[in-house]
Amino acid sequence: MEPRPYHHGDLRAALIHEGLRLLEEKRGEEPSLREVARRAGVSATAVYRHFPDKQALMAALAQQGLQQLATVQNAASDSVGGGDEGFAATGRAYVRFALAHPALFRLIFTSPVLAAVREDGVLDSDAGALLYANAAAFAARAGGEAHARAIRAWSLVHGLAMLMLDGQIPADEALIDQLIRVQKQA
Amino acid sequence: MEPRPYHHGDLRAALIHEGLRLLEEKRGEEPSLREVARRAGVSATAVYRHFPDKQALMAALAQQGLQQLATVQNAASDSVGGGDEGFAATGRAYVRFALAHPALFRLIFTSPVLAAVREDGVLDSDAGALLYANAAAFAARAGGEAHARAIRAWSLVHGLAMLMLDGQIPADEALIDQLIRVQKQA
CATH class of the missing domain: 1.10.10 (Arc Repressor Mutant, subunit A)
Structure with missing residues (x-):
C-alpha cells in the first residue's frame, strides 16, 4: 500500500x-x-x-461528536433568534442529532469525555453541558429552581432520544416538534 | 455433578x-x-x-424485569394513595429501579420484549407501558394533549435514569425527589 x-x-x-x-x-x-x-x-x-490505543481514538471521536452536537444546537437556536424559542430548538436538535448519529450519540454519553470536559470547566465546547447551561440560563430567567429545571430539560430530551433510538417510541419528526416546545412554567 | x-x-x-x-x-x-x-x-x-437458546433466556429475563418494575411502581403509587402523587411516585420508583438494577434496566429497554408486549395489548404486565398508561390517565385528567404529556413524563424519568446510570448526573436520592414531583400544568 x-x-x-x-x-x-x-x-x-x-x-x-x-x-x-x-x-x-x-x-x-x-x-x-x-x-x-x-x-x-x-x-x-x-x-x-x-x-x-483504541481508548484514545474513541475519546477523540466522542469529543468530535460533542463539538458536532454543539454546532447543530447553536445553529438551531440561532435560526429562531435564540431566547426561549432558541432553547426549545436546541432540545429538538439534540434528539434529531441522536437519531441521525445513533452510534456516536451513544458513544458520547457512555464515554468519560463528557464528564472530563465538565470538570475542566470547558462548558462551551461541551454540547451536553451546552444544553445544560442553556437550560440553567432559561430556568434562571423563568425564576427559581434553576438547577432542577435544567436537569429536567436535559433528561426530557435525553430520554426521548434514547426511547426513540431503542424503538420504544416511534422516531417521528412531528412528535419531536410536538413534545419539545417552549413550556409555560407553573 | x-x-x-x-x-x-x-x-x-x-x-x-x-x-x-x-x-x-x-x-x-x-x-x-x-x-x-x-x-x-x-x-x-x-x-x-x-x-x-440465549435469546429465549434473555427475553424471559427482560419480561421478569418488566414485572418487577411494574411491582415496585404499583407499590410506590399505593404507598401515597395513588392519584397525581401516586403518578409522581411511579416516576421516582422507575429511576430508583434503574439505579438498583442497571444491567436489567438496560436489557428491558433494548430488548424487543417491551414492544412485543405492547403489540399484544397486555399493558398491565408491561411496566414501561404501565408508566405510560398512568401518564396518559394523569394527562387526561389534567386535560388536553394527553399523548404528548404521557411521552414527556416517560422521557423525563427515562432520561434521568440513563444520565445517572452513565454517570452524567450524580445518582443522588434527594435529586430524584426534587426532580420528579407533581407538576402544575400550564
Whole structure:
C-alpha cells in the first residue's frame, strides 16, 4: 500500500473522520486502529503516533461528536433568534442529532469525555453541558429552581432520544416538534 | 455433578433467578446458558428444555424485569394513595429501579420484549407501558394533549435514569425527589 501524504494535523482529522464513519457503519461496534488506518490509507504505525490505543481514538471521536452536537444546537437556536424559542430548538436538535448519529450519540454519553470536559470547566465546547447551561440560563430567567429545571430539560430530551433510538417510541419528526416546545412554567 | 431435583415450573423460575443474578454480576454481559445451568445446579440439557437458546433466556429475563418494575411502581403509587402523587411516585420508583438494577434496566429497554408486549395489548404486565398508561390517565385528567404529556413524563424519568446510570448526573436520592414531583400544568 502506498501511504498517502498527510500533514500532521490533517492526518489526525482524517483518522477521526474515518473513525466516525466506521463507528456508524458498524452500528456502534468500536472500530480498530488497524481498520481506521486502512480506511485513511496509512500504516498502523502512522495511526499510533496520534492515538496510542483504541481508548484514545474513541475519546477523540466522542469529543468530535460533542463539538458536532454543539454546532447543530447553536445553529438551531440561532435560526429562531435564540431566547426561549432558541432553547426549545436546541432540545429538538439534540434528539434529531441522536437519531441521525445513533452510534456516536451513544458513544458520547457512555464515554468519560463528557464528564472530563465538565470538570475542566470547558462548558462551551461541551454540547451536553451546552444544553445544560442553556437550560440553567432559561430556568434562571423563568425564576427559581434553576438547577432542577435544567436537569429536567436535559433528561426530557435525553430520554426521548434514547426511547426513540431503542424503538420504544416511534422516531417521528412531528412528535419531536410536538413534545419539545417552549413550556409555560407553573 | 448431582442434579438437584426441580419441579418443571420451579426449575424455570430458578433459571430466571440465577440468570438475573449473573446479569448484574457480569455488569450487563449476557450470561451463557451453560453458566446459568451451573449456578442452578442442573445440566445444560435441562436448561435447553426451558430456553432453546440465549435469546429465549434473555427475553424471559427482560419480561421478569418488566414485572418487577411494574411491582415496585404499583407499590410506590399505593404507598401515597395513588392519584397525581401516586403518578409522581411511579416516576421516582422507575429511576430508583434503574439505579438498583442497571444491567436489567438496560436489557428491558433494548430488548424487543417491551414492544412485543405492547403489540399484544397486555399493558398491565408491561411496566414501561404501565408508566405510560398512568401518564396518559394523569394527562387526561389534567386535560388536553394527553399523548404528548404521557411521552414527556416517560422521557423525563427515562432520561434521568440513563444520565445517572452513565454517570452524567450524580445518582443522588434527594435529586430524584426534587426532580420528579407533581407538576402544575400550564
